[in-house]
Amino acid sequence: MFKDTRVLMPDQENRTDKNRQGARQVEVEIGFGDGDYLIRRASECPERMFIGIEKKTSLVTKVSKKAVSLNLSNIRILRSCAKDAFSDHFTTGSVSRVYALFPDPWPKKKHIKYRLFSSPYLRLLNNRLLFGSEAIIVTDSEAYHQWILKQTPGTGFEVENDTIPPQFDTKFERKWVEQEFRSFFRIILRKIEHIDT
Template sequence: MKARYISLGPLIDWRRVNRPIDWNEVFRNDDPVVLEIGFGNGEYLIRRAKTEANKNFVGIEKEWQSVWRALRRIAQNQLSNVRLLKADARWAVHHLMGTGVFSEIYSLFPCPWPKERHVSRRLFSNRCLKRLNNSLVGGGVLWIVTDDDVYANWIKEQSEGSGFQVLHEFIPPSFGTKYETKWVNEGLRQFHKITLIKKQDSLFMPEGEIIVRTYRVSEFYPNDFYPDPVRGNVVVDFKDFLYDSNRGKALLRAVVVEDEFVQDFWIEISRSRDGRWHIKPASGCGWIPTVGLQKALDAVYAYCTKRSEQTGAAKQS
């Protein structure tokens, strides 16, 4: 298969570095760092990096097609001051960004999630804004451009108590991105620009990652292996199950949804040297240590324990 990117050098494998990320170490300098949340195909990000060589730029995007297009642009322009993260911004802003590191954060045309049942998926909730305030240097600026009237007003409402001074203005098309071009072609000639200037630190403590608890059980019965799904604020569904009797190893695919953040990974159940079975996230899956992941492991452990007790009781009878 032909690679659609030229070089993967600017792409940060955030699963293999210390978190939060030390951007001075990444760029090997102490120049101001600018963050773009949702860079699309990278048009605006790359233009700024070219014209503002005295700054470092970080872009977050979760779609691979957008990432490889941006990687091509970075290589074609021979830029050394851009790094990319392929990640869900709703998780990344809380765990990857650090405190007091960005001089500027911006987002162009984030999805407004207009339906009432989807409001929880919107970026820039009050909690998110407080975290972004925490990531900015003193006097740093967060600005958001949107075509959506309701979303613009919602962001202003969410800014209450976030430590920002809020400015709202209308601006003409200015960025030349894919979505801006789309709205212009549909007849829009002005957009909302919400500028939030950090005036004080928000009363927000960044979340630490949970320490994943794995399990060992004395018995494991692969036949008819159906752990119970989890429901509530966190949803866990179990999908495919594979078992290799020769290697003494099973893999169970889990899909976890929490706060609209989705993980799809494998849980490994493997026989240890002491004869017990170890329940843990499988390596190589790129899993993230969240409450939902832990609940998936808890559910597998609970099922294994229950099966062991049932089997033991049946043998005694």
């Protein structure tokens, strides 16, 4: 179950039907930025619950307002570092899909320590995901892509690795397309073994 104690509620409805919410599939977007994909997914799949995690307050405010204006009752916004969010707000086996589109690649050697998808973090994501479900990471950075692949052994995931054309229509995807990027690196991590944390 998702522990939503510190989640901003985009709408002000009183939701007390916890059993119904618990049965819903939960999708989580890490670093949603301007929220284009999060908002679109939530609009397309009203039967699912969407939780967006973003560390920048201005973006949290902007996307929360947008969700309210569109009357989307299936979005929760979490202002948090994604590292803390999964340990603090989610329980084991509570998430059906996680995705991160164009996560910060931290290209400088001295900043590699800030990269999100390290082996310990992938193990945490594994723990929070349901068996058979997926974490999807799409990046423009070949170096980050290669680095993430090296993090995957021992994390309980089967790894699928390919390149894909632009298809998410997010701010960063549009930015790279303007700079003539025609494909991006995608890693799909499918949970095949449960990791205890």
